[in-house]
Amino acid sequence: MTDNLRDKLAAMINTENKKNPLTDEQLAEQLDVLRETVTGIRKELDIPNSRTRKKEIVKAAVSKIKEKDPDISIGNLVSGLEKEGICISRTYINDLMNEEKNGSVEEQDNSEKKKENDIFSKLIGYNGSLLKNIKQGQAAILYPPFGLPTLIIGESGTGKTLFAEYMYKYAVKQKVLKNDAPFILLNCADYSDNPQLLVSILYGYQKGAFTGADKDTEGLVEKADNGMLFLDEIHRLPPKGQEMLFSILDRGKFRRLGDINTERTVHIYFIGATTENIESSLLLTFRRRIPMLIELPRLEDRSLNEKVKLIHGFFQQEANRTNYKILVNAKIMEAFAFKKYSGNIGQLKSEIQVTCANAYVDKINNKREEIYIGFNEILYQKFFYDIDTQKNNMRFNDALFIPNSDEAEDSLLMVKNQYSLPEDIYETIENKYYELKNASISADKTEEIIWNFLLSYFDKIRLDAQNRNISSLDELKYLLDGSIIQLLKEFVTLMRADRPERQINEKVLIYLAIHLEEAVKRIKFKQEIMNPNLLYIKANFADEFKLAGQLAQKLSEKKKIEIPEGEIGFIAIYIHELMKPPAKKNRIAIITISHGKVATEMVSVVKKMLSVDFPIAIDMPLDINPVKIFEQVVELAKSLSAEEGILFFVDMGSLVSIGEIVHSRTGMQTRTIDRVDLVSVLEAVRKADASDESLDNIYYDIINSKHNYSLVTVENSDKPPALICMCLTGHGVALKIKDILIKYYVGVKIIPLSIMDDNVKAKIDNLRQQYNLLAIVGTINPKIEGLNFIPYDNNFTKDKRMFLDYLLKENGGGIxxxxxxxxxxxxxxxxxxxxxxxxxxxxxxxxxxxxxxxxxxxxxxxxxxxxxxxxxxxxxxxxxxxxxxxxxxxxxxxxxxxxxxxxxxxxxxxxxxxxxxxxxxxxxxxxxxxxxxxxxxxxxxxxxxxxxxxxxxxxxx
Ligand SMILES: Nc1ncnc2c1ncn2[C@@H]1O[C@H](COP(=O)(O)OP(=O)(O)OP(=O)(O)O)[C@@H](O)[C@H]1O
Structure with missing residues (x-):
């Protein structure tokens, strides 16, 4: 590397347009060197990348725009910046905003430390369902001079006592209370049959105050002086006791029972807790004296993710307590997660303890090294008889808990992902819109492209809906706002009442529910709702738009928000989808049979890629007798209504006769192709789905093209593997794709390219000299011969990953x-x-x-x-x-x-x-x-x- 190059690079960066600094890629192009070389020199010269170089200018411009319009949407912000001559992607702005909100990376480190210091962060749900409660709890403690008297309300087992303990810890940490300040807890229910005794224990008494009061006795109130008093089940405190407490809270004064002479003074932080309706159980005067009401959520109202965290936490506690490893079968984890607990967290915890205790006995009897909680009918019946885990679409793994290891949040990430709902259309559309705009595509064309995009989105959700196990709105209640679900149910009833012959696809309804939840959030957070196709929708889906307007009206009343017209447009397309007839029956059946799990994997990739659900996969254990499989396939074939026959794909010689067997036993037309490969299945399915070609035509086409098929040419090569990520500009989405691919495909070169580039084909040819190009992942298919294309639409789902994994595996060692x-x-x-x-x-x-x-x-x-x-x-x-x-x-x-x-x-x-x-x-x-x-x-x-x-x-x- 010459000094000359170094100087040139420094000079170019010095004189660049500061509003739009040159990327390493652009620099490399101008200097005619590899991007890596530029990056290397830049790092040596200690020059930040273009993103960082433009940050200050962008920040200044953003704050100038925001001064005028603090609530400006991101979309308008991007346009505003464009007017200032700053070209920027939405992702960049989003990142910048997040950085401002969460602080820079160093600040985030500090906030991690802050989190460590924050006592409440040990509570599961501290950043979720308990967020508001914790803020209230902190405010109650910090309010001068002695905090705010607080009442914690919640069903049994929701964590009221624990919450009060954390408030105490917080007060000590904040130095509001001394380290040795007392924390006095009294459960009023323990004395429910003797209110007199309760009051005397609480306030103390003078000798002779009542029969048995043989000496002056201090009450708990005095013991709690300069500390915290927590009265659980406070509704059991008789009116007289409530009045006395009122005086303490009001003036800090009280008298022991029977002591008329001495008025005593105490300074206490007071917390009460109750499971009851306070209106009927507490005196009005007393209620008014307690300004802070903290209502803890029921377990069922918490997210499933929090529930799973609690389950993990309690198993971990048991592992720590017993000092044995605990291994829990996935099915049991699932059952714990889906069971309903009327006794809330308390019940969940005790059931986990009982389960561990039973399994411990088992461990002793069987001399196992760990406590094993396997799938066991008795246990299942005992605890989980009322749940239906079949209905969920979440996957659980076996979970292992090692004594005294911190329950790493990471291990939950996987579980969390299983719960995530399909992505919504907003972001997809917005990204697409700005991408097209950046590439100076005309408004008409943009509208058309986005419309096609929307259609494909809906095609996909129809498929996705078929694959998901969720079959009714009710199953979403853990994940979504109940009032939206209720609203949709009413809406469907209305639609049916209006026209009983209307077919309604329940699965699309689920997506509409998800969409509405997202819409409400966006509207509340003043995020823009962009619908470039609104006019088209209004013109072509007038009926649906009218229905959408009615639904939006109801939503608007319920949520007290204004629903913009663009959003009504989206709802209209969902309603249109909702009423579409179910997918057509297939003429030709395609069955893939192979050893191991290859068939399932291949077919699921094909199903997702082509948005179809008719191909069938049969996995064969390696040691099974093929005759058994033949029987199974014949039975399956009889149940199919494929009038034109069945195309079989098989992986081994012993199976090639399957077609003939099925034909002779059922009379159905069959064809069989051996040495199954993904591409051939893909192609056959595509043809069977989209065209009217006969079974034989498809069969011969596949046979003829099997070895020179242009969509997928995966070859073994010594060259390093590479993937191309592509969008219109080669910057926006392509870079986003790159970031994603880098995470999954370590060691694979990821090259962003623009489809607008005149030389894109030549560039790809050049790259082929250096790399073994496996696929293009991108927003638009450039149709390059011999190169796979994997569509990217704002997500990189598991099926696409599987397809890429497959390509890499085929690529020899790429796995x-x-x-x-x-x-x-x-x-x-x-x-x-x-x-x-x-x-x-x-x-x-x-x-x-x-x-x-x-x-x-x-x-x-x-x-x-x-x-x-x-x-x-x-x-x-x-x-x-x-x-x-x-x-x-x-x-x-x-x-x-x-x-x-x-x-x-x-x-x-x-x-x-x-x-x-x-x-x-x-x-x-x-x-x-x-x-x-x-x-x-x-x-x-x-x-x-x-x-x-x-x-x-x-x-x-
Ligand atoms: N957020 C949480 N994170 C972890 N554990 C929790 C949480 N909330 C409650 N628990 C645990 O659940 C159990 C029940 O909580 P707690 O006894 O505080 O409930 P409660 O509302 O006071 O119940 P009750 O009304 O029956 O007295 C306790 O063992 C507690 O440690």
Whole structure:
């Protein structure tokens, strides 16, 4: 690298347009060097990237615009900036806003620390359903001079006592109370049959005040002086006791029972709690004296995610308490999550304790090492008889709890993702709109493109709806606002009453519910609702628009918000979808049969990619007798109504006769294609769905094109694998796609390109010299021969990932790239010894579903045989492939090196491959990297997961 280049680069950056600084890519193009070279020099010269370089200017411009219009929507902000000559994507602005809201990265670090200091953050739900309650609790404590008397209301077991304890802890932490300030708790219900006694215990009494009062006695109120008094079940306090308390709260004064002479003074922070309706159970005068009412949510009103966190938390507590590992079967986790608990968190906790206690007895009897809570009918019947887990679409994994390990939030991420609802259309449309606008596409054309986009979105949700197990609105009640669900139910009744012959697709209704929830949020937060197709919708879907208007009117009344017309337009298309007849019957059936799980995987990719649901997959265990499968397929064929016949795809010779067998037994036309591959299935399904071609035509087409099919050419190649991400400009969405792909495909080169580029084809040809190009992931298909295209529409769903994984796997060893994941890199892990490291890593793999629990023991067993220390402070512990569900590699960079074997070797970088037998070869390259001392040193010094993964990625290149 010459100084000349360095100078040129510095000069170009110095003289660039500060409003739109040059990206590394643009610099590289002008200097005719690789982008990596530019990035390298820029870093050497300590010059920030273009994004950071323009930040200050953008910030200043944003605040100037916001001064005039503080509530300006992001869309208008982007347009405003454009007028100032600053071209910027919405994502950039969003990031900037988030940064302002959450602080910069360093500030976020501080806020992490703040969180540590924040006592309440230990409560599950502190940043969710308890957010408002916690703010109230904090305000009640901090209010001078002695806080605000507080009443906590909530059903039994909602956590009232715990909340009061946290308020006390908070008061101490805030130095509002001294460290040794008393916390006095009295449950008034304990004395419900003797109110006199209750009052005397609370306020104390003078000798002779009542029979049995044989000496002057201090009450709890005095004990709580300068501290906190918590009265649980306060509705049991008799009126007289309430009046006395009123005097304490009002003036800090009271008298012991029977003591008319001495008025005593106390300073107390007061909290009461009750499960009852306070209107009827507390005196009005007393109620008025308590300004702070904190109403804790019922467990059923909390999100499912919080519920799962509570379940994890309680199992972890049991593991810590018993000092044994606890392994919980996925089905049981699921059952706990879906059971309804009238006794709220308290009941959930005690049921988990009882379950663990029963399993503990089992552990002793069976001499197991861990407490195992397996799927067991008796347990299931006892606790979970009233739940219907069949109805949910959430997946749970077996969960392992190791004593005294912090319940890592990470392990819940996976679960959380399962709950997430499909994305809504707003963002998709907005991104698309601005992308088109940036590319100077005319308004008419924009409208047309977006309309097509909308149609495809609805096609997709129809398919998605078919695949999801949710079948009625009621099942969404954990996830969505109940009043919207109610509103929709009423609306459907209305629609049916109006015209009983109306068919209503219940599944689309679910999507409408999700959409409305999102719409309400957007409107409340003054986010823009953009609908470029409004005029078109009004003109072409007049009936639907009218119905949408009625629904919007009701929503508007219920939520007290104005619903903009653009939104009514969206609702109209949902209603249009809602009334569409169900999908047509298919003429040709397509059945894929293969060993292992290949058939299911392939077919599910095809179904998602083509938005169809008719292809059928049959997975065959490796050791099953084909005759059994033949029987099964014949039965299946009889049940199909494919009048033109069945096309079979099979993977092995023994199955090629399946078509003939089915034909002879059922009389149906059949054709069979062996050595099934994804592309052929894809093509056949596409043809069977979209055209009127006969079974034979499709069959011969596939046979003829099987080996030179242009949509997918996946070849083994020594060149490094690469993916292209593409959007109109090559900047906006393409970069977003790049960020996503980088996370999943470590070691795969990701190249953003613009479809508008005149030389796009030539560029791709050039890249082919250097890389093995696998696919284009993008918003628009450039139809490049021999290159797969994977559509990106604001998400990169699992099916698309599966398709890419498949391509990479075919690409020979490429699977290694998919096996390294940012979330499976533990940076700065602190463990006392080797066993703890292995267990921590294994637990994460097990909880994420990559391995079976037994894998951990097999790693420990392997380690006992002889050490897996590698070199350069690296250890490679590993277990038996038979316990691996999905190949993956987990890394841990320990905070401090720990002894690994008897020869005095210490390890700091632990790499645990959990790999199925067929994938073992895929990790050879990784070992090559770990052999290089300088690479390992870099990995050990990595401070963050992204940095760690980045190092591996560049090492692959
Ligand atoms: N947010 C939370 N995070 C973790 N654990 C919680 C939470 N809320 C409650 N718990 C646990 O649930 C159990 C029940 O809570 P608690 O006893 O405070 O409820 P309560 O409303 O006072 O019940 P009751 O009215 O029956 O006395 C306790 O063991 C508590 O530790």
């Amino acid at each position: 290694a790239h998919t096996m390294i994941r940012e979330e499976l890199v533990l940076v700065g892990l602190e463990c006392a010894d080797k066993k703890e490291v292995i267990e921590t890593m294994g637990k994460l793999l097990c909880n994420e579903g990559f391995v079976k629990f037994e894998y951990i023991n097999s790693v420990l067993g392997r380690e006992d045989m002889n050490s897996t220390y590698f070199r350069n402070c690296v250890a490679l512990p590993h277990g038996l492939p038979s316990f691996v569900n999905k190949s993956v590699i987990i890394f841990a960079r320990l905070k401090k090196a720990i002894p690994w074997d008897k020869n005095g070797n210490e390890a700091q970088l632990i790499c645990m491959p959990a790999v199925k037998s067929e994938d073992v070869a895929a990790i050879n390259n990784l070992f090559k990297i770990l052999k290089q001392k300088e690479k390992v040193e870099k990995l050990i010094s990595a401070q963050q997961q992204t940095e760690f993964v980045e190092i591996i990625r560049s090492a692959y290149e």
